[in-house]
Amino acid sequence: MEDVKLTPSTEDYLKTIYEITKSNKVVRIKDIAKSLDVKMPSVVNAVKQLEAKNLVIHETYGYIELTPLGEKIGKKLDERHRILKEFLSDVLQVDSTISSQDACAIEHYLHPETVDRVVKFLNFLRLSPDGEPGWLKKFKLYLKTGKKECDKLEDGG
Incomplete structure (x- = not known):
């Protein structure tokens, strides 16, 4: 990811800073x-590491700003998390918290x-002209009943 290890x-930490900037104008240690449920010295250490990689700017005892990089x-980290959560929730029907x-x-x-590939798979499902594919409906029904009830649904996949 951008040749930054x-x-x-x-x-x-970087994703959390990004998330906080979406709702707050300023980010503090x-x-x-609070967001990560960690001690402030741990945050200070992580911010120093991010600053050394030119990812944030932090004045001592001041606000934290993201650099353009x-x-x-x-943003990429936030999108990756959102996409994986969506796949787990919407396709595999895993509880939202989990x-x-x-x-x-x-x-x-x-x-x-x-x-x-997960992104493309989700886009493929969204762009399906017939709405939710039959195989996904069958999977959801299977999760609810524990039985393979294919005869209740038309074969759409």
Whole structure:
């Protein structure tokens, strides 16, 4: 991602800063700590790492700003999380809270090509001229009943 090497932890910090900037004009250390449920010294350390990679600007005891590169990467991280959560929730029918936790857990380890395929798969489903494919309806019915009830639905996939 932009030739900047980030650990899963620093990715989480950068994504959180990006998310906070979407709703607040300013980002403070305490905002990040609260959002991630971590101690403020941990945030200070992570912000220093992000600053060293030219992803944020932080005046001591001041606000944190994303650099243009930080904003670009933060946006990509945020989109990746949203897409994976959507796949888990909408296609696999995983509970929203669980899908958010799982998306956060797996997003750091998927190859960009895999994430791209998930995006294309979701777009394919959205662009289906007949709406939700029959096989997805059957899967949802199977999750509800535990039975393969194909005769209740027309074969759409």
